[in-house]
Amino acid sequence: MRFSSCVNRIIPWRSLTTIATCEPSKPEMKTTFPGPKSMALKSEMSKIHQNASTRAFFDYERSFGNYVVDADCNKLLDVYMQISSLPLGYNHPELVDLIKDPRLITSLVSRPALGSFPRTDFADMIKSSLISVAPKGLSEVQTMLCGTSANENALKTAFIYYSAQKRGGKPPTPEDLTSCMKQELPGTPKWTILAFNGAFHGRSLAMLSCTRSKPVHKVDIPAHDWPISPYPRYKYPLDQNVQYNKRQDEDCLANIAEQFRSRREKGQDIAAVIIEPIQSEGGDHHGSPEFFKALQKITKENGAVFIVDEVQTGGGPTGTFWCHEQWGLQTPPDIVVFSKKMITGGYYYASHLKVNEGYRIFNTWMGDPTKLIVLEKVVKVIKEQRLVEQAKIVGGILKTGLEDIKSRNDKILNLRGVGTYVAFDLPTPELRDKFIEEACNSGLHVGGCGDSAIRFRPALVYEKKHAEITLDIINNVMNKF
Amino acid sequence: MRFSSCVNRIIPWRSLTTIATCEPSKPEMKTTFPGPKSMALKSEMSKIHQNASTRAFFDYERSFGNYVVDADCNKLLDVYMQISSLPLGYNHPELVDLIKDPRLITSLVSRPALGSFPRTDFADMIKSSLISVAPKGLSEVQTMLCGTSANENALKTAFIYYSAQKRGGKPPTPEDLTSCMKQELPGTPKWTILAFNGAFHGRSLAMLSCTRSKPVHKVDIPAHDWPISPYPRYKYPLDQNVQYNKRQDEDCLANIAEQFRSRREKGQDIAAVIIEPIQSEGGDHHGSPEFFKALQKITKENGAVFIVDEVQTGGGPTGTFWCHEQWGLQTPPDIVVFSKKMITGGYYYASHLKVNEGYRIFNTWMGDPTKLIVLEKVVKVIKEQRLVEQAKIVGGILKTGLEDIKSRNDKILNLRGVGTYVAFDLPTPELRDKFIEEACNSGLHVGGCGDSAIRFRPALVYEKKHAEITLDIINNVMNKF
Numbered sequence: 008m009r010f011s012s013c014v015n016r017i018i019p020w021r022s023l024t025t026i027a028t029c030e031p032s033k034p035e036m037k038t039t040f041p042g043p044k045s046m047a048l049k050s051e052m053s054k055i056h057q058n059a060s061t062r063a064f065f066d067y068e069r070s071f072g073n074y075v076v077d078a079d080c081n082k083l084l085d086v087y088m089q090i091s092s093l094p095l096g097y098n099h100p101e102l103v104d105l106i107k108d109p110r111l112i113t114s115l116v117s118r119p120a121l122g123s124f125p126r127t128d129f130a131d132m133i134k135s136s137l138i139s140v141a142p143k144g145l146s147e148v149q150t151m152l153c154g155t156s157a158n159e160n161a162l163k164t165a166f167i168y169y170s171a172q173k174r175g176g177k178p179p180t181p182e183d184l185t186s187c188m189k190q191e192l193p194g195t196p197k198w199t200i201l202a203f204n205g206a207f208h209g210r211s212l213a214m215l216s217c218t219r220s221k222p223v224h225k226v227d228i229p230a231h232d233w234p235i236s237p238y239p240r241y242k243y244p245l246d247q248n249v250q251y252n253k254r255q256d257e258d259c260l261a262n263i264a265e266q267f268r269s270r271r272e273k274g275q276d277i278a279a280v281i282i283e284p285i286q287s288e289g290g291d292h293h294g295s296p297e298f299f300k301a302l303q304k305i306t307k308e309n310g311a312v313f314i315v316d317e318v319q320t321g322g323g324p325t326g327t328f329w330c331h332e333q334w335g336l337q338t339p340p341d342i343v344v345f346s347k348k349m350i351t352g353g354y355y356y357a358s359h360l361k362v363n364e365g366y367r368i369f370n371t372w373m374g375d376p377t378k379l380i381v382l383e384k385v386v387k388v389i390k391e392q393r394l395v396e397q398a399k400i401v402g403g404i405l406k407t408g409l410e411d412i413k414s415r416n417d418k419i420l421n422l423r424g425v426g427t428y429v430a431f432d433l434p435t436p437e438l439r440d441k442f443i444e445e446a447c448n449s450g451l452h453v454g455g456c457g458d459s460a461i462r463f464r465p466a467l468v469y470e471k472k473h474a475e476i477t478l479d480i481i482n483n484v485m486n487k488f
Numbered sequence: 489m490r491f492s493s494c495v496n497r498i499i500p501w502r503s504l505t506t507i508a509t510c511e512p513s514k515p516e517m518k519t520t521f522p523g524p525k526s527m528a529l530k531s532e533m534s535k536i537h538q539n540a541s542t543r544a545f546f547d548y549e550r551s552f553g554n555y556v557v558d559a560d561c562n563k564l565l566d567v568y569m570q571i572s573s574l575p576l577g578y579n580h581p582e583l584v585d586l587i588k589d590p591r592l593i594t595s596l597v598s599r600p601a602l603g604s605f606p607r608t609d610f611a612d613m614i615k616s617s618l619i620s621v622a623p624k625g626l627s628e629v630q631t632m633l634c635g636t637s638a639n640e641n642a643l644k645t646a647f648i649y650y651s652a653q654k655r656g657g658k659p660p661t662p663e664d665l666t667s668c669m670k671q672e673l674p675g676t677p678k679w680t681i682l683a684f685n686g687a688f689h690g691r692s693l694a695m696l697s698c699t700r701s702k703p704v705h706k707v708d709i710p711a712h713d714w715p716i717s718p719y720p721r722y723k724y725p726l727d728q729n730v731q732y733n734k735r736q737d738e739d740c741l742a743n744i745a746e747q748f749r750s751r752r753e754k755g756q757d758i759a760a761v762i763i764e765p766i767q768s769e770g771g772d773h774h775g776s777p778e779f780f781k782a783l784q785k786i787t788k789e790n791g792a793v794f795i796v797d798e799v800q801t802g803g804g805p806t807g808t809f810w811c812h813e814q815w816g817l818q819t820p821p822d823i824v825v826f827s828k829k830m831i832t833g834g835y836y837y838a839s840h841l842k843v844n845e846g847y848r849i850f851n852t853w854m855g856d857p858t859k860l861i862v863l864e865k866v867v868k869v870i871k872e873q874r875l876v877e878q879a880k881i882v883g884g885i886l887k888t889g890l891e892d893i894k895s896r897n898d899k900i901l902n903l904r905g906v907g908t909y910v911a912f913d914l915p916t917p918e919l920r921d922k923f924i925e926e927a928c929n930s931g932l933h934v935g936g937c938g939d940s941a942i943r944f945r946p947a948l949v950y951e952k953k954h955a956e957i958t959l960d961i962i963n964n965v966m967n968k969f
Contacts, residue, residue, distance in 0.1 A: 052611040060846035067598045089601040102597035116583035117548045120570040130533040170708035184703035211640045212694035222665035227651035365541035
């Protein structure tokens with residue numbers, strides 16, 4: 008089933024060079040969202056593929072810039088952007104132009120097992136994409152396929168490092184190698200990972216053991232018995248709740264120190280701390296620079312690895328390329344994990360964490376060169392068009408506009424955000440869901456997170472004019488509440 | 489660094505339509521393997537990316553069909569094929585032609601979050617690729633990004649199903665939803681997975697708890713305490729060791745039944761059995777159809793899920809599209825996992841395993857439409873050119889030729905295989921490694937597995953003439969041993 012006939016003027020994006028000339032000027036709704044054609048496609052798909060989570064079907068060939076077109080020819084301004092994963096919106100002309108890149112088709116159809124047999128230009132690809140935007144102080148990177156596999160391998164790197172430290176920096180002993188095949192000490196250690204209430208780090212079994220955002224992720228799945236500490240829960244506006252919020256930081260840090268102590272006492276040393284700069288799926292909860300600085304200090308003092316999971320925050324939306332740049336750390340995090348807007352999964356690691364033995368950090372594909380070719384161009388566009396700075400400015404416009412709406416509507420709670428990474432709460436989960444429904448039906452494709460939050464995740468090509476349309480629609484929706 | 493100047497005649501594959509006309513006619517070695525340019529690239533790469541497992545750098549733009557060209561312009565006949573992951577060899581003309589497919593560039597640069605917002609043609613893509621080659625009796629599929637994430641989600645599906653059965657088929661209770669956030673019973677169950685000695689199912693923490701092929705995968709990484717049973721270890725040739733091999737099956741099956749009993753007694757019910765039709769990374773160990781039929785029966789009687797991991801065997805190399813077709817099962821496996829030659833990761837599942845609640849089997853990308861576009865064409869070529877039948881015939885030629893060499897050289901042990909999925913052992917790990925080195929230096933790119941096995945993993949475009957060159961080189965190498 009294809010639905011091409013309903014769009015009279017097919018967006019001629021293949022021959023254009025700017026977004027401005029081919030992006031719709033405003034949303035246009037022909038049906039409710041999702042519409043009848045999306046629902047028919049969902050029913051058809053259910054016979055051959057799981058689709059309990061399917062919201063709507065999109066016509067990607069007809070989507071452009073900040074606007075997505077669905078199966079029913081509705082044009083929505085998209086501030087959710089494939090769960091925050093499209094950095095330049097839909098069909099950006101410079102990315103579409105990659106069809107001419109001679110490396111593309113070979114990378115796709117002659118896909119390397121990158122861990123063993125990289126392309127001759129693999130180091131160049133890495134340099135011009137990932138290394139060119141590496142967090143300050145980190146100059147090495149490992150590609151993976153997605154955020155979850157990147158987090159899994161970040162944990163493995165931490166376990167390998169922690170075990171090696173316990174051996175005085177030496178490789179595994181013959182006894183380690185024998186006992187690990189029986190999953191016994193000392194080869195299979197009982198080290199643990201410290202994560203946080205409200206965290207989301209992925210949905211593999213190990214990452215679910217760190218994830219504590221929603222029961223639907225965790226129920227019925229066995230887990231590692233790993234420690235969990237509270238993540239600060241601030242009151243807003245920040246400048247009116249300084250003491251309360253400071254106390255939040257202190258209480259959380261005290262709990263973390265205690266977890267290190269009590270787990271070590273049980274022989275379950277914490278090998279790494281993994282944390283998001285902003286808890287995203289869990290409800291857009293922020294931590295203060297002071298909190299993160301103190302957390303890094305405690306982690307380091309305990310000989311553990313400090314892993315910052317920037318899967319959702321990385322790539323510019325918070326107004327700096329990496330959100331943790333805003334903390335003012337004296338030394339870089341040990342590991343910074345990325346995916347989503349970075350097109351490929353992977354992680355930067357401090358040199359002392361490099362794994363020296365082969366086949367310990369390994370799998371068949373270890374990433375995908377086609378994604379690096381896209382990322383090279385994404386990074387070029389972000390730099391040339393100063394899109395990180397733009398996210399900071401436009402995010403400010405969005406937040407100021409929401410403050411204005413909030414001043415007239417007391418159902419908007421805890422307005423918060425950096426860059427375009429803005430969120431607010433509604434009084435109940437039901438009201439939040441109702442808000443999303445009304446906004447989508449008004450042509451604004453927006454997402455939720457946590458129990459009752461609305462989160463904004465526009466692309467980096469989101470401009471002032473898009474923020475103004477966003478605010479108009481939200482104002483109208485809130486007027487009904 | 490690029491090394492294009494050293495190839496005098498650049499293979500003009502972009503304008504050709506058959507492999508025969510542009511594939512080299514024989515290997516051609518200019519240096520040892522890996523050569524100095526590969527080593528220089530490795531040294532350069534080490535500054536910015538882990539590369540302890542890097543063997544050599546390949547010039548993929550100059551590789552064609554069964555032949556790979558490395559950074560030093562060596563042309564090797566490749567019977568390893570990116571760890572068994574390229575079904576049609578390098579730069580197959582019909583795949584290169586996909587550059588003209590209008591779906592390709594949009595799928596790449598406007599990548600959907602498939603679990604929530606699929607393309608309008610997603611069901612069509614699935615039908616013409618994965619469903620058109622679905623194992624008999626299975627008509628539903630879930631895409632993922634790689635074999636490991638497919639296996640992780642197969643386990644999650646099994647845990648969800650097993651828990652639901654214990655609740656009489658009902659969804660989680662409020663108590664389940666509350667307790668799982670504290671990782672306590674009943675919401676976080678203590679169910680386990682049964683896997684096998686010598687198994688390989690991936691390198692995430694959960695899959696490593698099922699994997700028992702080599703210490704290097706497992707050492708220093710914490711694990712789930714899950715049961716392990718022996719996998720048959722046959723003597724070859726099979727027809728001269730019938731009684732011994734039958735006893736192997738019986739002993740393994742008795743152990744499996746006992747594991748079900750003892751784990752249930754401890755409240756650690758086995759929710760699923762996961763097994764490879766041929767243990768690949770572990771050393772190319774085969775099981776008999778009788779063993780697998782009995783294993784399915786025991787699994788079913790215990791209410792557990794029977795997961796067949798065809799990540800390495802799927803897609804035709806064993807002479808049937810799915811290796812488990814050769815067992816003569818009365819009912820299909822509950823889950824069949826794939827990746828590698830299938831271009832995308834994923835798994836087929838029996839209808840009763842469909843997860844009805846949203847966001848339980850979910851992640852941001854849930855697969856990649858660009859890979860489905862490639863797979864559509866791969867499947868078309870495999871069917872049109874009867875490549876599965878060819879694998880059976882050519883594999884027979886390869887095995888017969890190896891039998892002949894074996895008859896003159898007693899260092900070739902346990903020759904075994906189905907289709908082109910052929911292997912033999914050498915007397916020691918050192919001799920095996922020496923064999924690989926000599927073969928590569930003679931222009932045959934071959935891989936090992938287990939302690940001392942040589943495994944053949946050519947593409948499906950591997951023909952009689954390639955088998956003959958393979959045998960020539962092996963004969964010469966073995967003459968030196």
